[in-house]
Amino acid sequence: MYSPVYLKHNTGSHPENSSRLTAIINWIEKENLTKKLINLTPIPATVEQISLIHDKKYIHNVKEACDNLIPPLPPL
Structure with a gap:
């Protein structure tokens, strides 16, 4: 489950921050896994x-x- 709004979650220097999410998304794309995943829009x-x-x-x-x-x- 992903939404670009998640990148706005500002936790300062806490490890759970937007750069962590960006790294995960980049890795998924680099490994060509995007087509194997089902993107669920959060509600x-x-x-x-x-x-x-x-x-x-x-x-x-x-x-x-x-x-x-x-x-x-x-x-x-």
């Missing part, structure tokens, strides 16, 4: 789906933090 999860894994209080806290700290992201 936003519903709160109901997220609550299957995360506690509702945690979901509320994350939403509240996001609403107060950063401008809303455009839809994918």
Whole structure:
């Protein structure tokens, strides 16, 4: 699963950053694996789906933090 929007995920110097994803995509292309893969377009999860894994209080806290700290992201 991949979307170019993933490259906008800025984690600073953390190992999980956009250069890691770029390296993976480049390797897949270099090895001619693109045609062997099925590209799935991500869709936003519903709160109901997220609550299957995360506690509702945690979901509320994350939403509240996001609403107060950063401008809303455009839809994918």
